[in-house]
Amino acid sequence: MNRLLGIGMLSVLMFTTFLTFYQVHHQVRQDFQQQLAMMNQLLVKATTLLLLDDTEQDINAFYSTAQHHAGFPVLSITLLDANKDVISSTGLSTLLQQPEQDWFADQHQILWLHHGRILSSQPLLLDQQVRGYLLLEAGNPPFPWALWLWQLAIWLCLPCLLLLWLWRRSNRQRLLLEQSYQELKQAMICWLEGEPDVPLTQQHPMTGLFNQLTERMKQKQQAHAQQGEELARQLEGIEQSRVALQQQQQQAQQVMQQLSQQQAQTEQETNQLLRLLVQTAQPWQSSLLQDVLYTRQGSVAVQVSYLPDWLAQQAEQWRQLIKPEQTLLLEEDNLASEYQLHLAADSLALCCRALLRLAAQHSCHSQLSLQWRLAVAKQELHFLLLLKGESLPADVCQQLEMATELPARELALDIQLFSFGCKQLSAQVTASCLDELGSSIELCIPCRYEPCAPPSQIAKVHLLAEPKLISPAQLQSLKLVCHQLQHHHSLGEWQAAQSEPTEPLLVVLPEPQHQEAHGYQSLLARPGCLALSTASQLDSWQPFASSPVLPLPQTASELATALQQLEAYSPAAVRLLVVDDNETNQAFIQAMLASFPLQLTAAMTGLQALELCQQQVFDLILMDIQLPDLSGVEVTRQLRQLANYQQVPILAFTAHALPDEIALFKQAGMNDVVIKPLDAPKLTNLMKWCRPRPPGSG
Incomplete structure (x- = not known):
């Protein structure tokens, strides 16, 4: 603030000094113009008189004397006639060499020219007529050097005095600030140490503010102490609530665990009950x-x-x-x-x-x-x-x-x-x-x-089904699993086709009361036959089939699995040995089994049967009981001693069998009994014992 005040005072002083100088300079210029005008009037009067009587030399002498005794620098005095031709001049002015300028007028005029020159032009009038012109050219008026020196002295001294005053003032303020700082520092130390009296002088500018600050700090300390006590009480209450909530949470967790265990137990019991119901329900x-x-x-x-x-x-x-x-x-x-x-x-x-x-x-x-x-x-x-x-x-x-x-x-x-x-x-x-x-x-x-790679298809399958018993969708499923499907619409058409016994046959069974039911019963005993029937007729047809009768409808995958099992039957897959000394029985058995995929071998005696069994392995043996050399029971006992015949089915083939005899047959190692003569139901029972061997086995 003090600096701004000093700068303002200096600016005012300099402006005042400049204004004074300008006024003095203007006054000097006006005085010079008055002197020039007076001299010009004197010269005009004298020139008017001289023009009447004197010569040009007298006029030049007068002008030279006037130029010499003038109180200011006169450069030239020139007299011109009415035609502006020079009559007399103390020194021809260079201004007359500028024809483009008109320096003459009908009345007196003073012109301030450049380069500090002044021109005074005055017409000479005689009888109200212009007889000529008087030009007076003067230099600059005398410059007031004392005034400039005085102004310069003021401009140099006043800033120095102002700077000195500012320095002393700032130095005094600095000392006061240092003293105040020391006192304030000491007071802060005392206040922080808890001393009630603050060592500040009454004149110190910070005393009142510091006292107010001290009072506010005391009030805030008291308020903070009260708030701290209140917060401590609240914190104690919160801690108690937290402990209570923690206990409640632990109790709730225990209850939840018990409920979860009970729920899991209930869930397990419910699932067990449902599984039990699944096993016993419809x-x-x-x-x-x-x-x-x-x-x-x-x-x-x-x-x-x-x-x-x-x-x-x-x-x-x-x-x-x-x-x-x-x-x-x-x-x-x-x-x-x-x-x-x-x-x-x-x-x-x-x-x-x-x-x-x-x-x-x-x-x-x-x-x-x-x-x-x-x-x-x-x-x-x-x-x-x-x-x-x-x-x-x-x-x-x-x-x-x-x-x-x-x-x-x-x-x-x-x-x-x-x-x-x-x-x-x-x-x-x-x-x-x-x-x-x-x-x-x-x-x-x-x-x-x-x-994915499509499954392999069965080469050829025969289908025996009346058109009304099989739907287009079932036919489509069959075509998906077999490469060639030959459809026979009736039993007679199938018998006339004379297909190979090794080719799989798929039969859709009619009602059991069908007029050709007996022919279907014989056909079911064929090992390579797969039978399909409605769910309500399964029990009626199953006793006549050598393999399980499948319910309708069947998917493509189910049909493919069943037909692939049928493909396992080959001419050498099921080998049957018939041991019987009666040639009529041998011929009848061969006629009955001619349409089945079996390799039939006949033996007339027990020793011949033992010799054939040592040469190859049969899949099924039909054993007569009364043979000319050994009984069928003895032959069975000896065959069971061989390693390859531990599991081969051996069926007793006899005209009669009492319960004691059947027990003797089974004790010897026979699996079942077939009563002579052989018919369709017995043939079906016989075919159930035909188990195909894997291809390539001995």
């Missing part, structure tokens, strides 16, 4: 309980599934879920054998079982058709259930279509299971129904496809 009840158990697991894994094999695993259970008056068809896609699918297969099986149970519950007299379509480009799998005949109720179809959106408590159990499976599969459901015409439920399931 097929549809067992599948329902299995699905409930599946939903209780929670997590669902994505699996890599080969669709034909997966269908084969599920088909048996699906056949058990439908009612006897219902029929089930399985329609597979031709592309199913070329890809593996990445999807939650268990969830898909859950949806299928739930739909089949609903169909069995609401559509008792309908034909069910399960269809599969692969959309490889869209990475989707389409599953379609068609019910032909009696349809599902409209409200059931609507709930199935909106199963994933409706609350579970509003749905029936099977629809809840269906909804769970659809959510796990991210499937889109479309359901429709027409009264008395049927229903359709379609699932569009996103999945990922992975190409």
Whole structure:
């Protein structure tokens, strides 16, 4: 602030000095102009008189004297006539050499020229007429050097005095600040040490502020002390609450552990109970309980599934879920054998079982058709259930279509299971129904496809099935597993074809009351025959078959497995030794077994049978009891001593057998008894003992 004040005073002083100098200089200039005007008037009067009487030399002498005695520097005095020609001059002015300038006027004028020169122009008037012109050229007026020196002295002295004053003032303030700093420092030390009296003088500028600060600090200390006490009490209360909460938390954890253990135990007991119920319940009840158990697991894994094999695993259970008056068809896609699918297969099986149970519950007299379509480009799998005949109720179809959106408590159990499976599969459901015409439920399931090598096909298969007994879907499944399928529409057509006994035969059995039922019974005893029948007729046909009769429908994978087993039969695969001394019986047996893939060898005596068995290994032996040399019981005992005949079936072939005799036969090592003569049922029983050996065995 002091510096700004000093600079302001210096500026005012310099401005005042400059203003004074300007006024003095202006006054000197005005005085010079007055002197020049007076001299010019004197010269005009004198020149007017001289022009009347004197000569040009007198005028020059006068002008020289006037120039010499002038009180200011006169450069030249020039007299011109009316035509502006020079009459007399003390020194010709260089201004007259500039014709472009007009230096003459009708009245007196003073011109300040450059380079410090002054020109005075005065016309000469006689009788109100211009007789000539008088030009007076002078130099600069005398400069006031004393004034400049005085101003310079003021400008030099005043800043020095001002700087000296500022220095002394700042030095005094510095000393005061140092003294105040020392006092303030001492006071701060005393205040920090807790001394109540602060050693500050009453005149110190910081005394009042420091006292206010001290008072505020005391108040804040008191407030902080009170707040600290209050916070300490609150902290103590919080600590007590924390200890109480910790105890409550420990108790809650113990209770939760007990509840968790009880829940786990209850869950385990429930699952055990459900598994027990699964074992003891009916097929549809067992599948329902299995699905409930599946939903209780929670997590669902994505699996890599080969669709034909997966269908084969599920088909048996699906056949058990439908009612006897219902029929089930399985329609597979031709592309199913070329890809593996990445999807939650268990969830898909859950949806299928739930739909089949609903169909069995609401559509008792309908034909069910399960269809599969692969959309490889869209990475989707389409599953379609068609019910032909009696349809599902409209409200059931609507709930199935909106199963994933409706609350579970509003749905029936099977629809809840269906909804769970659809959510796990991210499937889109479309359901429709027409009264008395049927229903359709379609699932569009996103999945990922992975190409795989298609399974090997069977070279040639004979199919004996009346057209009404086999559907196009079943024919399509057969074409997927065999390279060449020869279809025979009747038993007579099959017998006329005279096929090779080693080629697999697939038979779709008619009703047991069929007019050619006896011919089908004989055909079932053929080892290379695979029989299919409806579920309601299995028990009627099974006693006549040498292998299990399979229920309809059969998937492509199931048919492929069964037919591959049939392919194991070859002309040398089943070797039969018939030991009988009656040639008529030998011829009859050969005639009965001519159409079967067997290699038949005959032995007339017991010793011949032992010799043949030592040369090769037979798969089945039909042993007569009464032989001319050794009894069949003795031959059997000796054969059981051989290493290769420990497990070979040996059947007693006799006209009569009492219980004691049968016990003797089995004690000797025989497996069963065949009563003479040989007929179709006995032939079927005989073929059941034919076990094919692996190709290449001795």
